[in-house]
Amino acid sequence: QTCALPISPEDMSSGAIVEGIASDLPRANLRGFEFPNTFERVIDRVFPLWSATRKALEDATEARFWLTGAGPSLYALAASLDEAERIAEQARPLGHQVVVTQLEPGVLRLRDDSC
Numbered sequence: 001q002t003c004a005l006p007i008s009p010e011d012m013s014s015g016a017i018v019e020g021i022a023s024d025l026p027r028a029n030l031r032g033f034e035f036p037n038t039f040e041r042v043i044d045r046v047f048p049l050w051s052a053t054r055k056a057l058e059d060a061t062e063a064r065f066w067l068t069g070a071g072p073s074l075y076a077l078a079a080s081l082d083e084a085e086r087i088a089e090q091a092r093p094l095g096h097q098v099v100v101t102q103l104e105p106g107v108l109r110l111r112d113d114s115c
Contacts, residue, residue, distance in 0.1 A: 035066050047072045053096075061090040 043050045054065050063076040078084035088098040
């Protein structure tokens with residue numbers, strides 16, 4: 001059984017999409033954001049309950065969840081630590097391990113090509 005499809009040129013990017021997302025994050029409505037992840041095309045074949053798990057988390061928390069890298073972990077972004085704690089408290093009763101982390105100020109920066 002094949003677990004993943006081969007990566008094609010359409011799956012590659014310059015990183016410009018992610019840099020644009022990073023610059024928009026502070027003022028974004030995260031429910032409407034789509035972070036590009038090639039592995040989302042095949043995740044249900046490898047982890048059949050992934051889509052149902054994501055939907056259950058989103059329904060319970062009213063937050064948007066995305067696949068981390070090749071998975072199977074999911075993450076949500078929150079505008080504040082209080083919001084992140086609320087999301088975590090609403091997700092825990094579903095039986096999932098939940099970890100709340102926070103970016104330190106200045107950690108999320110766009111690349112400066114002049115360096």
